[in-house]
Amino acid sequence: MPALPLAGAVNVLVVENDQHSADALLQGLARHGYATRSATTGAQALHGHREADLILIDLDLPDLDGLEVCRGIRAVSDLPIIAVTARGSELDCVLCLQAGSDDYLVKPYGFRELLARMEAVLRRARVDPAQPAAGGVVTHGPLRIDAGARAATLDGRPLDLTRKEFDLLHLLASQPSTVIPRRQIMAQVWDDAWSPHGRTVDTHVGTLRSKLGSSAWIVTVRGVGFRIGNP
Numbered sequence: 001m002p003a004l005p006l007a008g009a010v011n012v013l014v015v016e017n018d019q020h021s022a023d024a025l026l027q028g029l030a031r032h033g034y035a036t037r038s039a040t041t042g043a044q045a046l047h048g049h050r051e052a053d054l055i056l057i058d059l060d061l062p063d064l065d066g067l068e069v070c071r072g073i074r075a076v077s078d079l080p081i082i083a084v085t086a087r088g089s090e091l092d093c094v095l096c097l098q099a100g101s102d103d104y105l106v107k108p109y110g111f112r113e114l115l116a117r118m119e120a121v122l123r124r125a126r127v128d129p130a131q132p133a134a135g136g137v138v139t140h141g142p143l144r145i146d147a148g149a150r151a152a153t154l155d156g157r158p159l160d161l162t163r164k165e166f167d168l169l170h171l172l173a174s175q176p177s178t179v180i181p182r183r184q185i186m187a188q189v190w191d192d193a194w195s196p197h198g199r200t201v202d203t204h205v206g207t208l209r210s211k212l213g214s215s216a217w218i219v220t221v222r223g224v225g226f227r228i229g230n231p
Contacts, residue, residue, distance in 0.1 A: 009035040010122060013052035015045040015069070016084075017061050025056065025084075028111055042069040043187040049073050054122060056114075059085040059096065064187055067099045072188050074100025075174040076136065076147065080121040084114070140173045140228060143212075159211055164189055168204050172218060172228040181225040201226070 012034050016022035019040075026036045037052065039045045042064030049055055055073065059066030070081055081101045085092070088106040096104050102121045105114060138145040142155045147170055152159040161169065167189045172180060185201050205226060209215045216231035 009033055010053045011035045011037065011051060012118075013037050013039060013045065013049060013055045015039045015042075015055060015057040015061070015066075017041070017058060021058075032115060042066070043191050045069050046072050046188040047191045049077060049079060052079060054080045054082070054118060054125075056082050056084050056118075057101075059083055059087055059092070064184065067095060068181075068184055070096065070099040070101050071175075071178075072171075072184060075178075076170070078125070080118075080125045082114075082117060082121060084109070138170065138173045140176055141230065143173060143217075145170050145173055154212060161208075161211065165204055165208050165211070168201075169208055172226060176228050179221045179224050179227045185225060 012029055014022055014025050014029070014036060016025065016038065017040050022038050022040070026038060029036050037048065039048050040062070042061045045055070045057065045061075046064075046069060057066050057069060061069065066083065066085065070083070073079060073081065082103045082105060083096045083101045084105050084107065085096075086107045087096075093104045102124070103117050105117060136147050138147070143152070144154075145152045145166075150163075150166060152161055152166060152169060168185065171185065171188055182201055190200065205218050205220070209218055212218075212231075214231040216229045219227050219229040221227060
């Protein structure tokens with residue numbers, strides 16, 4: 001029977017589409033005292049990463065490319081990320097590191113090597129499981145978004161935002177020079193990268209523009225998605 005994780009153990013989120021590979025990895029980590037959770041899609045990873053201390057992610061996911069997921073997580077969190085994937089080319093490695101991964105391990109790999117790499121990135125991140133990570137604050141001109149307090153202000157004036165409006169604004173403002181694709185927005189804000197997008201995103205963009213007082217705050221990039229603007 002796998003050993004129970006120690007109290008205060010590092011919580012590892014395993015993002016893996018293949019159930020057999022995921023089960024083997026989860027069991028191996030549990031035997032070494034790690035607390036583990038799993039996700040099988042990019043959408044689940046984008047929603048579940050806040051409870052983790054470290055993420056192991058396969059790049060080949062059924063809904064989103066793992067690179068998109070790495071970028072989405074890195075935009076809002078400094079959590080250590082290690083890509084564990086069958087993609088073995090130098091280009092794949094470079095793109096993954098540029099997307100925000102801290103390390104890159106090609107399948108098949110030795111489990112002891114994986115443990116050593118995990119320990120290395122955790123040392124660099126100085127993870128203390130007893131101390132919850134503080135929510136980040138994003139500023140964009142007069143716009144200030146406090147993720148920990150889930151509060152946003154514009155020119156010092158509080159914005160009355162719904163949960164989804166806040167999540168959408170925070171996502172866009174966290175990546176000010178990036179156009180966020182609609183599919184990533186649906187996955188990260190609505191936990192749904194599968195259903196037709198319909199008017200959900202557009203409706204929330206419209207209400208956000210109204211509450212921000214200018215349509216220039218959120219720019220539509222036709223055929224792609226949205227980015228934060230500079231009114």
